Amino acid sequence: MRISDDRYSRERLRMELALRFLQHEARTQTIRAWTGLSDDRIRKLYRSYLSEAHRDLPRHRGKSPHQVGYFTRSLRLQQESAVLASVLSLLGVVPAGGRASGTASPGLARGELLCQAFEVYRALLPAAQISFEHAVFLATALTRGDQLRLGGCCDCGSLLVTERFPLRAARCQHCSGSAQSRG
Numbered sequence: 001m002r003i004s005d006d007r008y009s010r011e012r013l014r015m016e017l018a019l020r021f022l023q024h025e026a027r028t029q030t031i032r033a034w035t036g037l038s039d040d041r042i043r044k045l046y047r048s049y050l051s052e053a054h055r056d057l058p059r060h061r062g063k064s065p066h067q068v069g070y071f072t073r074s075l076r077l078q079q080e081s082a083v084l085a086s087v088l089s090l091l092g093v094v095p096a097g098g099r100a101s102g103t104a105s106p107g108l109a110r111g112e113l114l115c116q117a118f119e120v121y122r123a124l125l126p127a128a129q130i131s132f133e134h135a136v137f138l139a140t141a142l143t144r145g146d147q148l149r150l151g152g153c154c155d156c157g158s159l160l161v162t163e164r165f166p167l168r169a170a171r172c173q174h175c176s177g178s179a180q181s182r183g
């Protein structure tokens with residue numbers, strides 16, 4: 001009795017998390033990795049979600065994002081990445097203080113925190129460009145720590161997402177602007 005209760009509630013948690021991922025327009029392969037549900041279950045969930053929601057949800061196929069350069073591509077993306085990475089770090093989805101562990105894997109508990117972090121981020125920046133799929137990628141890359149890390153501006157210490165081995169000292173936009181005007 002106990003075992004089947006546990007199994008039932010775990011299954012329900014899987015479905016709830018998958019639904020939350022679907023609402024954030026996650027790809028099937030991402031939902032599979034974080035919930036452990038089969039593609040077939042995810043497709044069925046997606047269809048029943050659509051018929052209940054009475055709306056069209058863009059379906060993203062193909063590969064998930066994998067370019068770390070995306071997060072530093074523009075000033076706007078740099079600022080958004082810093083906010084998102086801060087929330088991810090505060091909620092414990094990525095290791096605090098830039099100390100990458102490389103070990104945290106996808107899972108139900110971490111997936112819920114990831115959704116929570118993304119929802120806080122969207123509440124802070126309603127016009128944000130970074131998608132949920134990119135947020136998943138950022139969380140994974142910061143945890144792995146081999147290409148990206150969460151560091152501080154070398155002048156003022158404000159949080160920045162930087163490359164693992166930046167070619168020059170990382171400065172926030174404010175400080176790099178005042179460094180230029182100093183000549």
Ligand SMILES: [Zn+2]
Binds near residue numbers: 174
């Ligand atoms: Zn600075």
